[in-house]
Amino acid sequence: MPAQPSHTPTPATPDPGPEALRADARENRERILRAAREAYALHGIDVPISAIARRAGVGVATLYRRFPTRTSLITEAFTEQLTECAGALDEALEDPDPWRGFCTVVRKVCAMQAADRGFTHAFLARFPGDTAYAGELDRAEEGLALLVRRAKEAGALRPDFDVSDVVLALLANNGVAKGAGPESAAASRRLVGYLLESFRAGPATGPLPPPAELELDRLGGTG
Amino acid sequence: MPAQPSHTPTPATPDPGPEALRADARENRERILRAAREAYALHGIDVPISAIARRAGVGVATLYRRFPTRTSLITEAFTEQLTECAGALDEALEDPDPWRGFCTVVRKVCAMQAADRGFTHAFLARFPGDTAYAGELDRAEEGLALLVRRAKEAGALRPDFDVSDVVLALLANNGVAKGAGPESAAASRRLVGYLLESFRAGPATGPLPPPAELELDRLGGTG
DNA sequence: CGGTAAACGGACGATCCCTTCCACTTAGCC
DNA sequence: GGCTAAGTGGAAGGGATCGTCCGTTTACCG
The missing domain is CATH 1.10.357 (Tetracycline Repressor; domain 2)
Incomplete structure (x- = not known):
């Protein structure tokens, strides 16, 4: 990631936040998120970015400028x-x-x-x-x-x-x-x-195999 | 699928069966299956064909001639x-x-x-x-x-x-x-x-949500 | 030992996806 | 109304995988 020009008004924040966006951009951002939620709900998170962009009625570049990485879109959605x-x-x-x-x-x-x-x-x-x-x-x-x-x-x-x-x-x-x-x-x-x-606690519960060391992360990775 | 030459000894079977293969081919077939099983066990069925071929020590074409489609390999494996x-x-x-x-x-x-x-x-x-x-x-x-x-x-x-x-x-x-x-x-x-x-049948089992119409097929499809 | 057909492997074209780039458009301010 | 920078869409670059083609090698039979 290259250095920013020396004196922009927002030196440390690459994302100015949704409110600072121009009106049309904010609108598009919402459309993208809506489209992403719909697509993810229907097809899982493997849907191509281009499909989300198409569903949102915007170009791919628009999506990428707002959500630079795939995960940032997912996170937000x-x-x-x-x-x-x-x-x-x-x-x-x-x-x-x-x-x-x-x-x-x-x-x-x-x-x-x-x-x-x-x-x-x-x-x-x-x-x-x-x-x-x-x-x-x-x-x-x-x-x-x-x-x-x-x-x-x-x-x-x-x-x-x-x-x-x-x-x-x-x-x-x-x-x-x-x-x-x-x-x-x-x-x-x-x-x-x-x-x-x-x-539920009950009268006749036999012994159970020991719990695995499951964490909320470390899982759902590759499957 | 084009018609076979008019009088081959095995008119209806495109796959002559593993026994009819040449010795080296049969050997390679086994190696491919072994490699596929290992790879699938370790990484799931999404491993690339090329990876299985590499693991088996054969070229991609060899694998494809023996198992014309991806699923045929999986089935056999x-x-x-x-x-x-x-x-x-x-x-x-x-x-x-x-x-x-x-x-x-x-x-x-x-x-x-x-x-x-x-x-x-x-x-x-x-x-x-x-x-x-x-x-x-x-x-x-x-x-x-x-x-x-x-x-x-x-x-x-x-x-x-x-x-x-x-x-x-x-x-x-x-x-x-x-x-x-x-x-x-x-x-x-x-x-x-x-x-x-x-x-297990027990004394105090409350009512259960109704069973879904699950079939062994129709499932595990896209996820 | 030599010929033939089966078998081989690597390279190739096609497809799909992610990401970046660039020329054009447009909202917002003066 | 016009200027400017933010915003936009499509095309192009890069990577991965699938499945096929073709020149070369090798097992098997006579």
């Missing part, structure tokens, strides 16, 4: 949904019944996975150098750990449940939800039903 | 494992305890998924016009249905279990097993532990 996830977690933490909160958040995130083919990929993929994601993820993991602890203390979640089992559930659900149609949504619901049932 | 699956199912059917048989076959196939990155893809992907697969699949589904019925009658498998839930489990497991390392094998084992527990 899914920020909304990530926020929604974080909100779901916050709501769950406010529920007086921690088990109900736990179920709700798991159901919600899994339903989002099933509804949007690209979501999990964006959710699980580690974007190098992307600090916004990292912060959210850390916060989410903290909140999740708290929720799990409370649900266990309430005697509703089985004691040998591990926080990483949430990731396990998300990955499993992702495997089911990848198919496009409405039946994959149904399949996802049924899987979550099974899983939540086995997560 | 995974036949062995499919046979193993069928064998596992047969064994399970001979087990006097249908529940134990059921658990064993689920664990086995899921472990194979976790051990071999390409396996599920080859297992679930529908290859148009591939009759060998179709026959095996039909047989497998029959056997599975029988096993499930027996396990239910024995009172070990919950009554609202559906045969398609096996596919559900495989897809879920696939989502977990996609990561390469040993921890994905551990994750797979743990998931299967959870799932089998929730599949």
Whole structure:
């Protein structure tokens, strides 16, 4: 990355932010994001950039100037949904019944996975150098750990449940939800039903294989 | 496909079969299959043909003459494992305890998924016009249905279990097993532990979301 | 041992995708 | 209204993979 001309008004920020854009550019930026969300939801994050540009009715160059890298577009496109996830977690933490909160958040995130083919990929993929994601993820993991602890203390979640089992559930659900149609949504619901049932503390739970050391990053990489 | 010369000894079979090959060609064919299995296990079925050829120590043309299409190579490479699956199912059917048989076959196939990155893809992907697969699949589904019925009658498998839930489990497991390392094998084992527990007939099982109309084909397509 | 056809390998054209470049257009300010 | 810089679209460069072609090599048979 070459040095900027010596005295631009914004020396350290290559991205002036969406508000500083010219009106038409801001409009196009929104169109691109909308198109990207639609395309990702329908076809996963593997859709060519050119397809997104075409769907947005702009040229490829326009897209690239606004989102210099592929990942920056993906990141931006899914920020909304990530926020929604974080909100779901916050709501769950406010529920007086921690088990109900736990179920709700798991159901919600899994339903989002099933509804949007690209979501999990964006959710699980580690974007190098992307600090916004990292912060959210850390916060989410903290909140999740708290929720799990409370649900266990309430005697509703089985004691040998591990926080990483949430990731396990998300990955499993992702495997089911990848198919496009409405039946994959149904399949996802049924899987979550099974899983939540086995997560619940019960009388006759036998020993379980040990939890894998799953992290929210490190996963969803190459598959 | 143009007509053959009028009177070849094998008029209807474009593939003379591995035995009729020249010695060096047969040797190379085996090398290619071995290389393909290794590569698929390590990196999934997305590895370039050229990489497999290189690994096998042959040129690309050699590979293409033996396996005219990408899928023909994949099909051939995974036949062995499919046979193993069928064998596992047969064994399970001979087990006097249908529940134990059921658990064993689920664990086995899921472990194979976790051990071999390409396996599920080859297992679930529908290859148009591939009759060998179709026959095996039909047989497998029959056997599975029988096993499930027996396990239910024995009172070990919950009554609202559906045969398609096996596919559900495989897809879920696939989502977990996609990561390469040993921890994905551990994750797979743990998931299967959870799932089998929730599949087991128990006292306090609440209502479950309805089964999706999952078929062994139609899935694993585009994701 | 020599001939022939099968088999071989590397190079090649086609296709797809990402990314950059450049000449033209247009919004926003004076 | 006109100037300027931001913005735009399409074309072109670069990389990867698929599948084919063709001149060369080699196994097998007589």
